[in-house]
Amino acid sequence: MARHADALADWDDALQGRHSLSDALAHLLRSLGAECGLIARTTPDMARPQRIALHDDRRGEPVRPLVSCFAAGQFGPALAGAAPGSLWLGHAAASPQPALAEWQAARKMRGFATLVLVSDALSRDHIEMHFRTEVTAETQAALSSLLPALTRGWTQRLPGLISRAIALQRHRIEAAGQRPILCPTNPAQLSRAEFRVCLLLSRGLALDRVAAELRLTRSTIRAHLRSIHAKTGTGSLDALLSLLLAPDQSGERQSAARQSGDGRPPV
The missing domain is CATH 1.10.10.10 (Winged helix-like DNA-binding domain superfamily/Winged helix DNA-binding domain)
Known part of the structure; x- marks a missing residue:
């Protein structure tokens, strides 16, 4: 669809440094009907995932903000061996993660999807998306069709781009913490x-x-x-x-x- 093609074009531009990664994430989320989401990186020596980019359509409103990554808690050790380009849906987990369930209830959200961009011994980069309703079959099909292009763009990104994005997110978190x-x-x-x-x-x-x-x-x-x-x-x-x-x-x-x-x- 045209809106997905436009979102992919923004995604590729952002990964080559010609566009904001947070804005590209926002465009991608909106094209799929997600209300908020983030891109995160996990490494073996990391206590918590690092945020690469985050977008929330309701930022500034009196609602529970999205600040945490939920994928590892929701899918457990199985996610460590996830294949790049794989799609993980929240309702498919054996037992819901209490933290995710509590956040969804507070925010009145129901759907959760994780898109694995890269996964190897050094790191896992993934996108988490949150939806107002359960992820529909149509949205699942759209996610599956977009994943190869999203993953390809990620592996061909401009060197140093993600390190700079992580540093920017850290600065924003520290500024908010003030x-x-x-x-x-x-x-x-x-x-x-x-x-x-x-x-x-x-x-x-x-x-x-x-x-x-x-x-x-x-x-x-x-x-x-x-x-x-x-x-x-x-x-x-x-x-x-x-x-x-x-x-x-x-x-x-x-x-x-x-x-x-x-x-x-x-x-």
Whole structure:
């Protein structure tokens, strides 16, 4: 179809440095009816995938943002041996990943697809796409027909392009991280309960103390933490604490506490 051909032309231009990779990803996602998605790289020595490019049609709206990669958690070890140019659909996984299911429920999304661009002993590059509805047979057919060209363009890309794109994404993440997540504007869009958990953690309370203070079970606190990690882009409690205890957070913690009285964000 014409819209897919135009998206492929943008994709090839971007991979030769003549166009923005994020804009090309946006064009590709829209041509397939996806609402958001990202390109990610995984290597054996990497704790978490590196984002190469990301696009979300609803960025800036009061919805759960896309910040995490879900493919490895959804498909497990099988994805490590994925063939380049293969298509992986979320509903085909044996058991849904809790983090993906929780994000989809919060965002009212249902469809998830992963397109493997390259997979070898050194790295795996893939595209993750999220859809408002289940991936239809028509969309599956379109994805399958586009994959050979997408993969070919990826392997013939301009040298150094992906390293520069990763550095740009890292800069954007760091810039976003400069906005304290505990400020009254609540930039991470935490729920009231999640905000209170973060506020107590920032005061040095251990998880058991946080649970006791909020009169919640430890399992409930863990559930809140999973959601907080997804919203803040942190993959561990240590990473979250580093973000919460950053020097520029101290004044924001006091401001948020003064405004709410009980650690609740503004409503």
